[in-house]
Amino acid sequence: MKPPAFDYLRAESIGDVLDGLAQQGGDARVLAGGQSLMAMLNMRLAKPKLLIDIMRLEELRKIQRKGDTVIIGAGVRQADLLAWPDLVDALPLVALALPWVGHMQTRSRGTICGSLAHADPSAEMPLTLVALGGEVLLRNAKRRRRVAAKDFFAGMMLTARSDDELIEGISLPVIKGSRAAFREVARRHGDFAIVACAAMKTSTGVRLAVGGVADVPTARDWPRLEGSALDDALNAFAYELGARDDVHATARYRRDLVRMIGRDLIGEVLQ
Amino acid sequence: MTRLKADARHSVRFSLNGKLVEGEAEPRMLLSDFLRHQLGATGTHVGCEHGVCGACTIIVDGMLTRSCLTLAAQVEGCELRTVEGLAPSADRLGVLQQAFRRNHALQCGFCTAGILMSLDHYLAGNPTPTEAEIRDLLSGHICRCTGYTPIIQAALEAAAELASSKKETSDA
């Protein structure tokens, strides 16, 4: 389990990163916290010719609150965000979900944006981005663009990012007065979710977002529903997500969790 | 910008337990291998090389770090701490290490270095942890021998002892 050979570029400016990506395209990989990429390299599932280490770039390390949005740079580690004093106030859902990402020893290095770039369907940060309706800030050597969360995730570990783009950061809305709830079921503490659910009160009712079931985290908005109407809506949603079996859980079990946890969380945020 | 070529060895320099060290590594060399086989710091162990077992955990610039998920080239100029730097002197164990010995918190000792590093790092910032917090912290490690309880007991005892000795020094 030793990685294949690659060049290593320690970027000293964003320009270095974008040039590297422009030149090497699909053969280059951004190295952020390494908590996913390095395991993949050790298993020789990935064979980039170039790794571009972005973690020395001060300008990517910022967490900025600007009015009703929070911008989180690509160099912000999961532990940095957890330690951000405004987190609970500005991004209560993130505060609830982030401790579920791996372990203290992986959050200390793994980045928020790396988790989004990696786009594991069971990962908590993509779910949170979708639940909050955030945006991904992409940039290549020529231009910048913003992609809405729901358009960013294209499939299992597939995103709208092109090979030559850096995720510079993300933008998350601060939703005033919103109550949020989050729950996750995994085989063991710290594992990727079998099912993760996030719920939020919205101006028109409630939003439920689910990770770990469909190929991408998926959100659904409902008006205030109760009783059997809510049960029916949850049941329909659970089936629409197209759950499948794997060694850790069955499709039916996943649907059960969507129905049961979804109901609990919606109750929690609406009470 | 520094670009290190794949097929060549490049010098890597950093501080290891307070001492400047230097060696040569290809870009692909893992930090765990560099520490163990280039520098001879074999106290850091390797159990999975995919980030799950925690045996290789060390501290880099104040961050808990899986050395198997880190390239040697990435720590150029950084400050590293490993199990070799825990004891106050060669013939004396530190408070945490003593608590491990007292509580039989290790059997084969293969997982131990990583666990000690996580605890050392955590207790420095959280002097009065609960059992639940220690269990949460250590869920990033696998020990196959002990069943964990003695480890948790050792951690709690060490925390108490460290806190009281700190108190004594500040009282004095």
Added chain:
Amino acid sequence: MVQAAVQSANSVDQSDDRPWVGRSIERVEDAALLSGGGRFIDDLGVAPGTLHATILRSPHAHADILSIDVEAAKRLAGVAAVLTGEDVKAVTTTLVVGVKAPVECWPIAMDRVRYVGEPVAVVVATDRARAEDAAELINVEYRPRGAVVDPLSALVSGVPVLHDGFPGNLASERAFRYGDPEKAFAEAPHRFSIDIRYPRNSCTPIETYGVVASHDAGEDAYEVLANFQGPFSIHTVIARALKVPGNRLRLRTPPDSGGSFGVKQGVFPYIVLIAAAARVTGKPVKWIEDRLEHLTASVSATNRATTLSAAVAADGKILALDWDQVEDCGAHLRAPEPATLYRMHGNMTGAYDVRHVKIRNRVVVTNKTPTGLNRGFGGPQVYFALERLVQRIAISLGLDPLDVITRNLIDAGTFPYRTATGALLDSGNYQEAVARAVAQGRLAELKARRDEARAQGRLYGIGFTAVVEPSVSNMGYITTVLTAAERRKAGPKNGAQATATVGLDPVGSVTVHVASVPQGQGHRTVLSQVVADVFGLQPKDIRVNTEIDTAKDAWSIASGNYASRFAAAVAGTAKLAAERVAGRLARIAASQLNVEAADIVFAKGFVASKHNPENRIAFSRVAALSHWSPGSLPDDAGQTIRETVFWTPPELTPPDEDDRINSSLCHGFIFDFCGVEIDRTTLETRIDRYVTMHDCGTILHPGMVNGQIRGGFAQALGAALYEEYAYAEDGSFLTGTLADYLLPTTTEVPEPEIFHMETPSPFTPLGAKGVGEGNCMSTPVCLANAVADALGVADITLPLVPARLAELVRGDEPPPPAGGATTAPVREGDRRLRGEGQASVKGAPEQVWAMLLDPATLQSVIPGCQRVDKITDTHFGADVTLGIGPVSGRYRADVELFDLDPPRAVTLRGGATGALGFGNAEGRITLAPDGNGGTKLAYSYDAAIGGKVASIGGRLLDGATRVIIGQFFTALARKAGGGGAAGGGFSLFALLAKVASLFGGRR
């Protein structure tokens, strides 16, 4: 909770008069281990110029090897050699197989692979990374065969057969009869049966295997350093395979080993392989197994299918047992298998007094990793059936399960007790142990908790189990697999030689050497206590060495660290050796102090007269005398420099004519009970309280005994709730990373409440019995019994994956909304991926048809396609180098078209192979005019993927497949419409590469 439990182990009383044995002193091993000074195999330097090996392994569960092309690998800079089966065969011979049959067992595939992960080639290079680079350049052509993974299916006629030398897949079959079981069954008022599938799992030490081997061509002798754990009977197997006499295989072990739990016995085929590589290259070769290799292909415990029936009286008394066991040893019967099946043979009645027993034992081979030693070794499989049945008997007869247990326990007055199948249970008082556990573990209160929980509608249950834990194996038990006549021919095998050496140096300090090969059990500490007591010294005065060097040390085939033999056998032997030396020292001291030898005591560093303690002489003075002045020793004293004692218990006799076998020397007793709750939402099993009562004879070091119990408990909890080496029906291995093979962590393991009772063994020098494996036998079934009680169900299969309980707890699922999505039922273990979809294409069907059949178009839509060879009009081959996402790899593909119905429909069938795995698929494409000059294209497919990607990325496989297949048709549609967008090709190679790119990062 933690506090109280650990406390008792810690209170170290230093008051001097008590013996050291029995105290929880701090371990001598720990200072080094706690400060990075351990000396594990990969920490030790190697000779300059040592080469590093990596192993290319089979992605297939069962296939013929048609060809292996190693040229490109050999040409890579830094590569010293590439060995295939043929090269290994040239310098070795097959490993011996444990049953009499014309089959071979090589450490590397010869012309056929029989399990995923079987070695196919060994690459030796200047470093590991380069060796892995080269391994990727090896081209192996396989012809897949059907695979068989289930032990009962393996016996059905017509299924694929693994070895021609075994009839079907049956490697061994024996029937046994003790007492008169037929009569007992005929006369009993009740008969109860249970069918059990015990899963595969492993104790997975955190340190993996390691081997460093060199070969001296001049003397044709091998020197090997390996973290092997014994039994050293395997030394003979290795030497034979390497075609040298035992004295030309010097096998050493490193000072420290990172856990084993039996598993490191399984390093031996790799010792042969790496030694062969050393011989071929003429250089020392080192191999450190990586975690993926370990999970896929080290060893696992056996999985077993058991039908157990009991003849039962109305009061729950078991009158007879009828066992039908089918043991699955994986693809090869590697030494010492089928030992897992026979290790418990004397103990098939557990803790119960049952005089009539019938046993049918079958051993089968399947396309899975070969099995080997694992903590518990046969015990978990047996007790799961027996103790589940005891619970079922109680429920069926309306009795309390605990009453049924106590009614059947062997009577305290009957020890030593000979079981029906031949074991001689040394000592115990099972009734007393149960009574104490019930009181100390507060069973009454636990039952109240259960009642309260149930009243609130919660799922709460209590489980019980009683277990006899055998230790110190009889080296002859495995011969029970042979008939009495075969045994007579082969010659007797029995006993369990333990060795220990005590030496005194010229300044009178004491050294102890044993061949016990600890992997963390603190042997050095315990031996220092034992020997300190004999000499009246302190443990710190005794230096213990537990490394083994077969060229220099005293050892026997029984040496090693297994069957919990240390405390009972090895520590006792060290005591005997020390006593022998002490006896001579007493004679010397007596002559110097002018007293009788009988008046001599060893205490506080002195050898003194009992009657007149002032009349004394320093221990070191007496101890050194043999070195400095042998002439002044009394004539009858003999030397005191070094004494090696060999000890084997006379009770361990070979199987008798009626197949009765005393398979182990000591028998501890365990009684467990626990309360568990199943969460109504997540269906997770939470342990509320776990009580475990142990009688392991005399306790030498309470801290370490509790350490063994807790460690075993945690592993057993893993086996019960999390761990399984899972295989798909096609033999693909599905749990190849520590993210899929789930080991319990701090947040999953509670503290068991441990209680002790001490009934010394009359058969061991210290009265101690083994304690290391008991909870691996008792805990899985105790938890299962509790879950069965909570859910009120009869059948429980391990591991208790929450999802598997959904039907049991909740019944049928709510149906999908009318008109909504439906889900096709999927059989468990069926990993074929199926799907369908459609796309709209601008061109007419004829145009699209032409594209599908045109190599040039195919070449242009398949990314990275260097070449499409048209073999016939409807058969294509292709070489592809793919770089999709982060992955790039070479793939060779072969696609055929069938059932052509131009321009309406076609079936594609094909396969692809590359470094990351292989795939095969069949797809049907239909084209229909859409009425606007375009085409409606519909497709359905059925694909299977195996190899590396399946074992390390199973969770995400089928989603990715659907994405890629969908992408291909979208791309094709664009191409037809002149869009020209590059997409994935309908190519398994594209699919594989893409899929592969997706998994690496999973934790």
